[in-house]
Amino acid sequence: MADEKLYLYPIWIRIWHWLNAVFFIVLLLTGISMQYSNPDNPFLISFELSVQLHNIFGILISINYLIFIIGNLFTSNGKQYKMKTKGLFKRLYDQSVFYLFGMFKKQDPPFDISVENKFNPLQRFIYSTAMYIGFPIIIASGFALLFPEIIIPQIFGLSGILITALIHVIIGFILSLFLFIHIYVCTIGASISSNFKSMITGWH
């Protein structure tokens, strides 16, 4: 790992990231409150409020996502999400082996962090999948649920709304797993809090 400090996260990425984090957590909590709606459960947000918040924050996270996409198109940050398929599996394997065994043996990480390469291969793969596959699907299905009249009423004999909702919920669940793993992996740094501080100051 490079000893000198690297400026990895420009201000627009930091603002986008933290807004995305807040919006996502609100969507997660309100989504769970609707999916497991139960007026007797004191830990859930009321259904009525959940619907309103989920609609508002769904639109906000979509706008924020648009900013992310535009930012990636017009800055070098977009390159961080591109992967070469050649040797991808090997790189993912090496990074996974490091997380599972190597780091406990005090080995050096197999891939160095640099301004051009701020993510390790596993991060690059998971972030790209989440942002370029997961997000478009969850936003599109969420948009359809916000305007259900655009959904095909019946698909293979099942309610079109049901299928759209199932896709939305499943992707939401996978992204929420990502959130937990993401937060945990962020504690693996020079110190437990150093990666969190990086996302505030921009310096790694």
Add this chain to the structure above:
Amino acid sequence: MKLLKLLLVCSLFLAGILVNAQEKEANKNHSCLKCHGHTTFKYMNEDFGMEIKESMCANRMIDTLAYAQSNHGMFKCTDCHSPEYETFPHPGQLRMELMYACNDCHGGDPEYAKFHFEAIEEAFYESMHYNRSPDAFTCWSCHNPHTYKTQARVGENIIETVRYDNNICLSCHADVSKYELLTERENINILQSHDWLPNQELHFKSVRCIECHTQLSDSLLVSHVVMPRDSAIRECTSCHSANSHLMASLYRYKSLESRKGGGFLNAVILNDSYVIGANRNQYLNILSVVIFGLVLIGIFTHALIRILKRK
């Protein structure tokens, strides 16, 4: 050979009788419907020897097709209306004729016991419709005797049932002329009074007015106690929860008919709609808990090894 001929003649004769009977059955209401089944009717003015053509008053017109398909389609008009109507011009005093109500025919009849007509009548007397306009409101105010079809018991498609049943409410609540027949109150703007409902159009297409506006009944498939506005359900979780109110109303018949889980909680809702919070896939639920649990165990184990190996 003779016997064969005799048989042929007999069978032709019998067939003739049957066809004749069927024709008679089909034409049983011809003399009424030749006028009341059309927008115009003709009659002969004997005094002046002129044929007169007039338009039929809209609320005296019968949709012949809907009548034939309705629950009462097998009846002759004069089974319910006075036989004196067979003369034309119809005698004036017939206007004073009181119409039969449901229980005049169905009351106390064991054949119709499963429809609970007596309980329906009791519920109707409790409804705000009857109590606001006891003289004006009858069964026929909602259930047109000439077109009425039982829906909830036969309707495979819930959306169709919803449309049919909601049209009953809208026949007054979206038609000032009929509404004014029953009340002096100012017409209610349904779109405005329901503007708090998210996805209003989807709600109107997917659930019946009576889901929120009637008091649930243990014995009746369709509750007839229409409640005053203030008592209507306004709580989202009444329907949007595992213990969904819809299972005791709109989906009651389907759920009584089919107890199969199919992996989905409140699975009977699924073919027609999706009610957030009311139908969840049990297998996906378990799978999600297992996956989430494994992720947490993985994180916990990894963190534990990190702590142990720190020194």
